[in-house]
Amino acid sequence: MTAGAVRMALLALRQMAIVVLLASIAAMALLVAMQRRVLYPLGYGSQPAPAAPAGFSGTRVRTPSGDLLVWRRSGGSGRPVLLFLHGNATGIDGIVHVTRPFAEAGWTVVAPEYPGYPGNAGSPSEQGLLDAARAGWAVARQGRRSSGDVLLLGNSIGSGPAIALAAETHPRGLAVVSGIASLAQVIRTRFPFIPDSLVWDRFANAATMRRVTAPVMIVHGSSDDLVPPSQGRALAAAAGTLPIMVQGGHEIIVRRLVQDAILDRFSIP
Numbered sequence: 001m002t003a004g005a006v007r008m009a010l011l012a013l014r015q016m017a018i019v020v021l022l023a024s025i026a027a028m029a030l031l032v033a034m035q036r037r038v039l040y041p042l043g044y045g046s047q048p049a050p051a052a053p054a055g056f057s058g059t060r061v062r063t064p065s066g067d068l069l070v071w072r073r074s075g076g077s078g079r080p081v082l083l084f085l086h087g088n089a090t091g092i093d094g095i096v097h098v099t100r101p102f103a104e105a106g107w108t109v110v111a112p113e114y115p116g117y118p119g120n121a122g123s124p125s126e127q128g129l130l131d132a133a134r135a136g137w138a139v140a141r142q143g144r145r146s147s148g149d150v151l152l153l154g155n156s157i158g159s160g161p162a163i164a165l166a167a168e169t170h171p172r173g174l175a176v177v178s179g180i181a182s183l184a185q186v187i188r189t190r191f192p193f194i195p196d197s198l199v200w201d202r203f204a205n206a207a208t209m210r211r212v213t214a215p216v217m218i219v220h221g222s223s224d225d226l227v228p229p230s231q232g233r234a235l236a237a238a239a240g241t242l243p244i245m246v247q248g249g250h251e252i253i254v255r256r257l258v259q260d261a262i263l264d265r266f267s268i269p
Helices: 003-033 035-039 092-104 126-140 156-168 183-190 205-209 229-239 256-267
Strands: 056-063 066-073 081-085 108-112 150-155 173-177 216-221 244-246
Touching: 056 126, 066 092, 066 126, 081 092, 081 126, 081 156, 092 108, 092 256, 108 126, 126 156, 150 156, 150 256, 156 173, 156 205, 173 256, 205 229, 216 229, 216 256, 244 256
Parallel strands: 081 108, 081 150, 150 173, 173 216, 216 244
Antiparallel strands: 056 066, 066 108
């Protein structure tokens, strides 16, 4: 190969490297710009509120994120309250399914909907989810209920507002299923090229967990490939307890075995 041919080949390789670099930067920029739409897949589209399922009614609570919809199902007199903070791809049908054992046991069920999700204006964010949790807390405490009557249950992305709310109140207890210790860490395992500084919603839940004084129960799937089991173990370590590892993946909260275990753990004051 002549010297001229070598120079041409090197130039072509250099140009190809530049194209690959620019494409990678563009892909990263797109992921960063779209991160909330990926994180909150049901949080966009101005969807109307679904019809209330049997036994449930919807009420609205004014928050910094707007007037947010809170679902409520009344239970028996003197029975506790479950305040459920759902995962990012769950709607009212999932709420009904997960909370059924508590409803059957006579508990009142409260489940706030996040900003931008069906029935709510706005767009979701870490702060918006916390605003929804506080709205749910206000509804759960109606009737001058003691904070000790209210159990917080956070699933997946809902672990963030559940842990944050538990840190600023003193509930009956806090149960976390498939929870996140640090969203930046989770994202790093899938997209190692995205710097932590570009993750808008941090959900540094393990750090917040250290301020929770209520009894804590951590349940995580041993083969969870969305939020690694190490995240559940980190949350449990921060809470000073042992995690309950259940065979299964990220959606273990839909299993009656998990629901009943939480109900049994917190049924006795």
